[in-house]
Amino acid sequence: MNDSKSEIIECLTTMLGANGVLDEPVDCERYRRDWARHELGAPLAVVRPKNTQEVAQVVGFCHEHRVHMVPQGGHTGLVKGALPDSRHPEVVISLERMTRIRNIDPPNFSMAVDSGCILEEVKRVAEEHDCFFPLSLGAQGSCQIGGNIATNAGGVNVLRYGMMRELVLGMEVVLPNGEIWDSMQALHKDNRGYNLQQLFLGSEGTLGIVTGAVLKLSPRPEQSQTALLALPSIEAAVQLYAQARRACSDLLSAFELIPRQCLEIAFEAAPQLSDPLDSAYPYYVLMELGASGPVDLPGMLERLLEAGLEDETVLDGVLASSVTQADQLWLIRESMVEGQLLRGEHLRTDVAVPISAIAECVERASAAVTTYSPESLVIAYGHIGDGNLHINVLPPTQTPAEALPALFEQLESAILTVVDGFDGSISAEHGIGRSKQAAYLGRLSATERRLLAGIKAVFDPDELMGAGRILPLTERSSSSS
Ligand SMILES: Cc1cc2nc3c(=O)[nH]c(=O)nc-3n(C[C@H](O)[C@H](O)[C@H](O)COP(=O)(O)OP(=O)(O)OC[C@H]3O[C@@H](n4cnc5c(N)ncnc54)[C@H](O)[C@@H]3O)c2cc1C
Numbered sequence: 001m002n003d004s005k006s007e008i009i010e011c012l013t014t015m016l017g018a019n020g021v022l023d024e025p026v027d028c029e030r031y032r033r034d035w036a037r038h039e040l041g042a043p044l045a046v047v048r049p050k051n052t053q054e055v056a057q058v059v060g061f062c063h064e065h066r067v068h069m070v071p072q073g074g075h076t077g078l079v080k081g082a083l084p085d086s087r088h089p090e091v092v093i094s095l096e097r098m099t100r101i102r103n104i105d106p107p108n109f110s111m112a113v114d115s116g117c118i119l120e121e122v123k124r125v126a127e128e129h130d131c132f133f134p135l136s137l138g139a140q141g142s143c144q145i146g147g148n149i150a151t152n153a154g155g156v157n158v159l160r161y162g163m164m165r166e167l168v169l170g171m172e173v174v175l176p177n178g179e180i181w182d183s184m185q186a187l188h189k190d191n192r193g194y195n196l197q198q199l200f201l202g203s204e205g206t207l208g209i210v211t212g213a214v215l216k217l218s219p220r221p222e223q224s225q226t227a228l229l230a231l232p233s234i235e236a237a238v239q240l241y242a243q244a245r246r247a248c249s250d251l252l253s254a255f256e257l258i259p260r261q262c263l264e265i266a267f268e269a270a271p272q273l274s275d276p277l278d279s280a281y282p283y284y285v286l287m288e289l290g291a292s293g294p295v296d297l298p299g300m301l302e303r304l305l306e307a308g309l310e311d312e313t314v315l316d317g318v319l320a321s322s323v324t325q326a327d328q329l330w331l332i333r334e335s336m337v338e339g340q341l342l343r344g345e346h347l348r349t350d351v352a353v354p355i356s357a358i359a360e361c362v363e364r365a366s367a368a369v370t371t372y373s374p375e376s377l378v379i380a381y382g383h384i385g386d387g388n389l390h391i392n393v394l395p396p397t398q399t400p401a402e403a404l405p406a407l408f409e410q411l412e413s414a415i416l417t418v419v420d421g422f423d424g425s426i427s428a429e430h431g432i433g434r435s436k437q438a439a440y441l442g443r444l445s446a447t448e449r450r451l452l453a454g455i456k457a458v459f460d461p462d463e464l465m466g467a468g469r470i471l472p473l474t475e476r477s478s479s480s481s
Helices: 005-016 025-032 052-064 119-128 145-150 196-200 234-247 260-269 297-310 323-342 355-372 401-420 437-441 446-459 475-480
Strands: 045-047 068-072 090-094 101-105 110-114 168-174 180-183 209-216 223-231 252-259 283-291 316-319 377-383 388-394
Touching (some): 005 045, 025 045, 119 145, 145 209, 223 234, 223 323, 260 323, 283 323, 355 388, 388 401
Antiparallel strands (some): 101 110
8 A cells, every 4th residue: 555544534534425435434334343342453444336327436445455355244243354454554445325125026036136135124125025035034134135145144944045155146246346247147147167256155245246136036925834842852853853844744944952941041131031941941943934835834844743742852842832932942042142142252152064964063062172171161052954053162250351362272172183083064054254264264174275376366366355264364464564
């Protein structure tokens, strides 16, 4: 970067107008922090383009003047990818003003949107047209479609509808040199050579800025059944999951494991909630079935429960009798994440193992944590149907703040070593960003490193976009900043 900060801001302001550029510290404050209240560096400036052309202009300028950039969506990412860097000044490119629904084509089950659209709004518009956009996660009121694409977001409906990777038909991207790559096609089938689009799913803002997307919709489920079931063990949950898929014609859309401690943590964050069952049980499963068309969902669920009660996989349960009651049950699941945040700094992991190995993995990981830190509380919950677990650790309350990073490093390493033993993934959902970079790099083969570095070099040879996320800064890039 050769130009002074004021020269850069002046040029950006000429392009976007005063409203499109923020550089006063007080105005930039909220773009420095993510949902988990992490912060690293201050942005050089925050730009807020209104359309793809403006994004291309800004990126082209930054490329020409060797200014580092980071795209930012709804700040709900959990691996610090969207936070401006502390080592080199970065322009934050926020997509928050790009919120246009471009079109919706119900017979084609597709919808074209600007990437700054909030997920919840996209879901609402799809429903208005009797369609369904299935991506569902706790942050859906804030996260943006561009962020969902960049992190290849998952959520609670993955087992039926897949991750974001399976929900995008077309895409528009501003490449790190300012070129616009327009592939906004609404095709359900296309098999032409390498799939460039898929490279941007999970790229975490390191290969380009997603400015638009054509999303794949499904028919709106006309009926759904939600149940919270109490179970004796994780083994029982895994067994019930297999039974549920078979007994319910594969209409299961969510199957979430919740240990008792998580229920209590959820109540701390949402005191209006109460225990849906009369007694406390070691584990719960929150499950949902959904269908359109004449399907007897209540009958299916009842038969599944009867069989579960009979073979004692299920100890007790409540079936939601209304949408409001179903929402209350889902609020428990959503409040668990907020509740952990309220308890203070904690270790979050996001791993995957084969479904059949879930119980053993949790047992071994808990034992590994207890060996290092007997007073810590391990809570393991997650999306059973995807083998995706959050094995999180709440440290003893008296632990001094300065001791936490070393403790978390030790505990994370212990948990990930257990996951390695099952040939699992150290990041099943949240991505790599900065938080998981060391663990990720340490597990890559030389071949994988070479191929990944090659991909980055094709898209962003000057390492100006999202530099230092997923892959480390190279010496060349560090010295140029
Ligand atoms: C309460 C809570 C629950 C969550 N539950 C889930 C869950 O169930 N499943 C799940 O997968 N995730 C979950 N997350 C994580 C998070 O919501 C997702 O990662 C989400 O997809 C991030 O979107 P965002 O718009 O907030 O992106 P940001 O946090 O703003 O950015 C995330 C990354 O994407 C890049 N980026 C953002 N926008 C663009 C763009 N337009 N083009 C290119 N790159 C871009 C950023 O540079 C950054 O690297 C949860 C988070 C919270 C806080």
